[in-house]
Amino acid sequence: MPRISTKTIHEAYKINPFLPLLLPECRTISQAKLELKWINQEFAKTAPDHYTLQKNIKKACIQRFHHIPLQYILKSQPFGSLNIKCQPCVLIPRWETEEWVMDLIQSIKNGKQSLESKNQISIVDLCTGSGCIALLLKRELSKILNSNLNVKAVDCSDSAIDLVNRNKLESSEDPIDIEVLKFDILQSNNIDSILSNQKIDILTCNPPYIPKSDFQRDVTKSVKLFEPKLALIGDKEFYSNLLEKWIPHINSFVYEVGNIDQVKFVKDYISNDNTLNKIWTVGSKYDSNKQCRVVYGYVNSPNSSSYDISKIFSNFGTVIHPSK
Amino acid sequence: MMWRLQRNFSALTINLIKKNKLPPRPKFNEQLETECTESFMHGGRGPGGQKINKSNSKVQLKHIPTGIVVECQETRSRDQNRKIAREKMALAIERFRNGIEVNGEVISEREKAVQEWHRQSKKSKYKKSKQKYEEHQELKKQKELEQLKKDEEILKSIFQQN
Numbered sequence: 001m002p003r004i005s006t007k008t009i010h011e012a013y014k015i016n017p018f019l020p021l022l023l024p025e026c027r028t029i030s031q032a033k034l035e036l037k038w039i040n041q042e043f044a045k046t047a048p049d050h051y052t053l054q055k056n057i058k059k060a061c062i063q064r065f066h067h068i069p070l071q072y073i074l075k076s077q078p079f080g081s082l083n084i085k086c087q088p089c090v091l092i093p094r095w096e097t098e099e100w101v102m103d104l105i106q107s108i109k110n111g112k113q114s115l116e117s118k119n120q121i122s123i124v125d126l127c128t129g130s131g132c133i134a135l136l137l138k139r140e141l142s143k144i145l146n147s148n149l150n151v152k153a154v155d156c157s158d159s160a161i162d163l164v165n166r167n168k169l170e171s172s173e174d175p176i177d178i179e180v181l182k183f184d185i186l187q188s189n190n191i192d193s194i195l196s197n198q199k200i201d202i203l204t205c206n207p208p209y210i211p212k213s214d215f216q217r218d219v220t221k222s223v224k225l226f227e228p229k230l231a232l233i234g235d236k237e238f239y240s241n242l243l244e245k246w247i248p249h250i251n252s253f254v255y256e257v258g259n260i261d262q263v264k265f266v267k268d269y270i271s272n273d274n275t276l277n278k279i280w281t282v283g284s285k286y287d288s289n290k291q292c293r294v295v296y297g298y299v300n301s302p303n304s305s306s307y308d309i310s311k312i313f314s315n316f317g318t319v320i321h322p323s324k
Numbered sequence: 325m326m327w328r329l330q331r332n333f334s335a336l337t338i339n340l341i342k343k344n345k346l347p348p349r350p351k352f353n354e355q356l357e358t359e360c361t362e363s364f365m366h367g368g369r370g371p372g373g374q375k376i377n378k379s380n381s382k383v384q385l386k387h388i389p390t391g392i393v394v395e396c397q398e399t400r401s402r403d404q405n406r407k408i409a410r411e412k413m414a415l416a417i418e419r420f421r422n423g424i425e426v427n428g429e430v431i432s433e434r435e436k437a438v439q440e441w442h443r444q445s446k447k448s449k450y451k452k453s454k455q456k457y458e459e460h461q462e463l464k465k466q467k468e469l470e471q472l473k474k475d476e477e478i479l480k481s482i483f484q485q486n
């Protein structure tokens with residue numbers, strides 16, 4: 001990345017003496033000003049006096065100078081209507097994730113009649129991290145659906161489990177009732193404890209998807225230095241895990257991806273399998289930055305059935321299997 | 325006589341703006357929603373996702389029939405920015421359609437009333453606030469002086485690192 005010019009540093013200093021500290025992460029003066037405003041607003045909520053406030057702001061700016069993520073400093077990140085608490089050792093929710101989760105909620109809203117014949121809807125979120133996906137789905141869908149909504153959130157990291165439990169209570173005004181389970185989905189062969197006796201209606205997952213070979217080259221400093229590798233590094237294993245272990249137990253899935261190869265991997269597996277390719281439809285979805293972001297799939301329902309999961313995906317993305 | 329008095333009284337109150345009787349804030353309704361396109365700007369192409377943790381995104385709203393464009397990246401919350409952008413758009417359209425010109429600027433009826441209200445309430449508050457203001461200025465000067473010293477040190481350290 002290009003070095004910031006001395007002129008820009010001077011200009012920033014004239015506006016506010018702390019501003020130059022924010023330039024390495026923010027790059028432009030206008031972004032730095034915005035960030036300083038947020039830091040100010042957030043610390044003003046708790047500082048007992050002007051002096052402490054200034055001291056805290058200064059400390060935060062120095063931390064930013066050392067590439068500590070803003071969300072770890074402010075200890076939160078808005079996610080839809082929630083304010084998700086953030087802490088080191090757990091991944092910070094991304095806007096890309098927020099975007100597809102909001103779209104999924106809208107799609108479910110549009111197709112909700114097709115779910116209402118079932119009195120219990122079950123959603124499982126794997127690799128839940130801070131719990132952002134599971135919590136937002138639970139909160140927004142319980143406003144929309146009449147059925148009972150059972151949401152489970154799964155992660156293998158102790159820090160993540162602690163944080164989800166906090167976010168159940170603190171990310172919105174009212175507590176959000178989801179089940180939190182500690183579980184290593186790649187190691188354990190026994191997924192029964194997550195399954196109840198009925199099929200999972202929607203399986204969501206934002207797995208670690210940065211291939212090891214990309215890590216040094218593509219990942220920004222702040223992520224590389226401060227976010228947990230357990231949450232970032234991975235490739236096909238979580239998609240294989242979906243196809244080998246979960247597929248028989250679910251009616252639909254929505255998985256975030258980091259590149260188009262991961263989409264192709266899922267699609268090819270299903271279209272090359274003579275049983276699966278008749279029951280499953282697979283699609284992909286791009287984010288608003290024009291990057292491939294989601295692979296999803298659902299079972300085709302028999303014509304007569306009043307329960308039809310395909311309806312909630314009708315405007316969600318683009319179908320890639322079966323090909324037309 | 326009595327009748328006359330009442331009439332004069334009501335003539336007087338007409339010009340006094342009441343805060344709770346302002347023209348309503350313009351609303352962003354269903355129809356506007358269908359007439360607008362929304363886009364998000366994130367600065368930079370890149371692969372995004374888990375590889376970067378930028379905290380905010382800019383929302384842009386474009387009203388197709390009039391070509392009016394508004395943007396918002398004021399908060400860290402995308403949800404909130406989308407709401408604010410819609411409020412801005414409703415106001416921009418209200419100004420465009422029913423605006424009044426005041427001192428060379430087109431503003432909505434509500435804004436005109438709010439201005440008037442502020443002007444009226446300012447007059448009475450002016451005296452009280454003047455004294456307070458002067459005290460505050462004195463304090464501020466002192467603080468600035470202290471701050472200046474500290475900042476100098478930070479700047480020095482940055483230049484040394486660069």
Ligand SMILES: C[S@@+](CC[C@H](N)C(=O)[O-])C[C@H]1O[C@@H](n2cnc3c(N)ncnc32)[C@H](O)[C@@H]1O
Nearest residue numbers: 093127128129155156157184185186206208231
């Ligand atoms: C990319 S983060 C996603 C966090 C969150 N869902 C989000 O979207 O912000 C991936 C998460 O998967 C968890 N994880 C990694 N390997 C796992 C495994 N084998 N079993 C269960 N969870 C795992 C990590 O602890 C991390 O919290």
